[in-house]
Structures are given as structure tokens and as C-alpha cells.
Amino acid sequence: MLLKAAINGGRTRAEHPAVPVTPAQLATDTAAVVAAGADVVHLHVRTPDGGQTIAPDALAEVLRAVRSTAPGAIVGTTTGLWTCSGPEERYDLVKAWEVLPDFASVAFCEEGAAETASLVVARGMTLESAVWSVDDVPALLASPTLADNVRVLIEPMDEDPETAVAHAREMAALIRAAGVTAPLLYHGEGATTWPVLRAALADGHQTRIGFEDGVDLPDGTTARDNAELVRAVRALAARG
Numbered sequence: 001m002l003l004k005a006a007i008n009g010g011r012t013r014a015e016h017p018a019v020p021v022t023p024a025q026l027a028t029d030t031a032a033v034v035a036a037g038a039d040v041v042h043l044h045v046r047t048p049d050g051g052q053t054i055a056p057d058a059l060a061e062v063l064r065a066v067r068s069t070a071p072g073a074i075v076g077t078t079t080g081l082w083t084c085s086g087p088e089e090r091y092d093l094v095k096a097w098e099v100l101p102d103f104a105s106v107a108f109c110e111e112g113a114a115e116t117a118s119l120v121v122a123r124g125m126t127l128e129s130a131v132w133s134v135d136d137v138p139a140l141l142a143s144p145t146l147a148d149n150v151r152v153l154i155e156p157m158d159e160d161p162e163t164a165v166a167h168a169r170e171m172a173a174l175i176r177a178a179g180v181t182a183p184l185l186y187h188g189e190g191a192t193t194w195p196v197l198r199a200a201l202a203d204g205h206q207t208r209i210g211f212e213d214g215v216d217l218p219d220g221t222t223a224r225d226n227a228e229l230v231r232a233v234r235a236l237a238a239r240g
Contacts, residue, residue: 002206005038007226009212016215018225021046023062027069036227037234040074054083060099076103087112108140117145126150132157137174151183161195189213209233
């Protein structure tokens with residue numbers, strides 16, 4: 001079972017003091033989650049004021065720090081439109097990346113997703129495409145990079161856990177019915193994090209955990225850090 005650690009996203013240190021934000025913190029946390037059992041790591045580059053960015057210089061600084069501290073770690077980042085002014089700037093920024101992540105995520109709920117996904121592949125990065133709702137699936141299936149995905153991320157945005165699990169499975173069924181054979185990864189957020197993760201395990205799909213999704217352990221207590229969350233998933237999977 002592949003386990004991705006999503007170590008920060010947009011979460012702030014006010015929400016949890018161990019959220020990694022600076023390049024040094026991201027590098028240290030990457031090494032820690034890999035040691036704890038994460039297979040790949042997803043991170044968001046942060047600006048000094050706590051925002052998110054995909055600017056080439058900022059991304060390069062983080063990736064150099066990570067690769068110095070955690071050599072061999074497989075690291076990816078977002079291309080989310082919230083990191084820039086819109087699809088045109090996003091395309092230009094990704095095109096300008098000089099130090100490349102191992103993989104990049106593209107959400108097919110966003111304008112310009114197909115073009116960005118094609119650019120990711122053309123630049124030699126591994127692509128993972130994401131759908132947030134059933135409405136996103138047609139755009140994913142029509143994308144010219146559909147067969148290039150290392151995995152498809154299924155990210156239900158529902159707040160109710162049962163609804164989120166049902167929608168994750170509905171999206172998965174539509175994707176499989178279209179003949180897509182790439183691995184699928186489910187993940188939730190907040191209250192849906194662990195129910196959706198358990199559904200992923202039950203359905204034989206890949207999983208994700210980390211402070212981007214939530215800060216709590218399965219028993220509802222707050223995790224000390226991302227590594228504790230990763231260990232909790234490995235223990236859950238081992239119990240079957």
C-alpha cells in the first residue's frame with residue numbers, strides 16, 4: 001500500500017505548532033515522515049507571510065533543502081490556482097521551474113488543468129491528476145495526459161464522512177468504468193480524513209495522511225507531528 005504524507009498544505013502553525021513552513025522545517029519533516037513509513041511526500045511551498053506559492057525561486061530553495069536533508073525522498077508539490085493569479089500565470093510559473101519536483105499534482109476542477117498537466121509531463125515530471133467531485137471526472141477522462149498519471153487522486157470535498165466515502169467510491173467507479181488502470185488514491189479532510197482513509201484501505205487503494213488533511217489521530221487526540229500520523233496509518237493497515 002502506497003502512503004503519501006501531505007505535510008503542510010495551507011495549515012498554519014497557529015493551528016498546530018509542528019506544521020512545517022520554512023525550507024529547513026519542510027526538509028526535516030520530509031526526512032521524518034519517510035523514516036516513519038511514508039512512500040512519497042507532498043508539500044506546499046510557503047511565503048514568509050504564510051501564503052502558498054509555486055514561484056520558481058521559492059520552490060527551488062525548498063527542494064534543495066529537502067534533497068540535502070532527505071536524499072532519495074520522492075517529493076511532489078501542488079499546482080493549485082490558489083498559489084497564483086490564475087491559469088496563465090500558473091502555466092508560466094511551472095514552465096519557469098528550474099529545480100523540478102519528482103511529481104506535481106493538477107486538480108481537474110480548475111481552469112487550465114489539461115494544459116498544466118500536459119506541461120508537467122512535457123517537462124519530465126511525474127503527473128498525478130485530482131478530482132474533487134463527480135463533476136470533475138469528465139474533464140479528467142478527456143485529458144490528453146490521462147494515460148500518463150502515476151495515480152489519480154480522489155479528494156471528496158464533502159464535510160459529512162459517510163457522504164465523502166460514498167462520493168469517493170462513486171468517482172472511483174466512474175474512472176474504472178472508463179478503463180483507467182492507474183492506481184487511485186482517496187483522501188479526506190478534517191472530519192472525513194480517517195473515514196475516507198479507511199475506505200481507501202478497504203477498497204485496496206493508495207492512501208494519504210498529514211497535516212494538510214488533519215491534525216488528529218484515529219482516536220481523536222492531536223498528533224505530535226506528521227510522523228506520528230504516518231505511523232498511525234501503517235499500524236491501521238497492519239491490523240487489516
